[in-house]
Amino acid sequence: MAELIINIAGVIALSGVMIAGIRFVLGPSAADRTVALDALTIIGISLIAFIALSGGRVIYLDVAMVYGILSFVGVLAVARYLEGGL
Amino acid sequence: MEILKLTGAIIALIGSVFLLLGALGVLRMPDLYNRMQAGTKATTLGSLLTLTGMGLYHPAWLPQMIMLGLFIVMTNPLSSHALARAAHHSKVAMSNKTVEDALEKMNGTDSNIDTDAGRDVNDNRMEELV
Numbered sequence A: 001m002a003e004l005i006i007n008i009a010g011v012i013a014l015s016g017v018m019i020a021g022i023r024f025v026l027g028p029s030a031a032d033r034t035v036a037l038d039a040l041t042i043i044g045i046s047l048i049a050f051i052a053l054s055g056g057r058v059i060y061l062d063v064a065m066v067y068g069i070l071s072f073v074g075v076l077a078v079a080r081y082l083e084g085g086l
Numbered sequence B: 001m002e003i004l005k006l007t008g009a010i011i012a013l014i015g016s017v018f019l020l021l022g023a024l025g026v027l028r029m030p031d032l033y034n035r036m037q038a039g040t041k042a043t044t045l046g047s048l049l050t051l052t053g054m055g056l057y058h059p060a061w062l063p064q065m066i067m068l069g070l071f072i073v074m075t076n077p078l079s080s081h082a083l084a085r086a087a088h089h090s091k092v093a094m095s096n097k098t099v100e101d102a103l104e105k106m107n108g109t110d111s112n113i114d115t116d117a118g119r120d121v122n123d124n125r126m127e128e129l130v
Helices: A002-026 A030-055 A059-083 B002-028 B032-057 B059-089 B102-108 B115-129
Strands: none
Touching: A002 A030, A002 B002, A002 B032, A030 A059, A030 B002, A030 B032, A030 B059, A059 B059, B002 B032, B032 B059, B059 B102
């Protein structure tokens, strides 16, 4: 029962990735795409945790942590570039 | 033990619904700033709930899930703040339903930026509303 609910939650989060991906493709300006990318990476961290749970591998949580750090630095770099300071 | 797993799974389900709603807000909101609000607040809460739920489902991984959640809580508002400031600086257009732009008014009085500027803006807003 609990495993089924976890799987349903993973599918719902995956559909969230698809919906935010539409905005990532459409987005009129570069800042819109960066906002969509930010949301995509946050959803992606949860998805990696779901995959770690279903695969039973704790190492994927470290992958999620590194992914989060890289996306944070990337969004800060893009913001700095849009502001004209890079 | 089974009840703990079930509780964790239900919390993770609620969190994934929040993730879906945040993504829907990113798609549907009218301008960049509204999209940023939906895409940051809702996904932060959603990822916190999913990580907590999965930590309860698999209690041996709870410390690492808590570390991941704390990391998201610390970095996500920071990156969204920097991005909003950069977008405002590069003159991304607002929706035409926007009531006021406090940062623009503060940039107008660049000689003495202090806490009074924000209060004046609020006073003007109150007068307009009254």
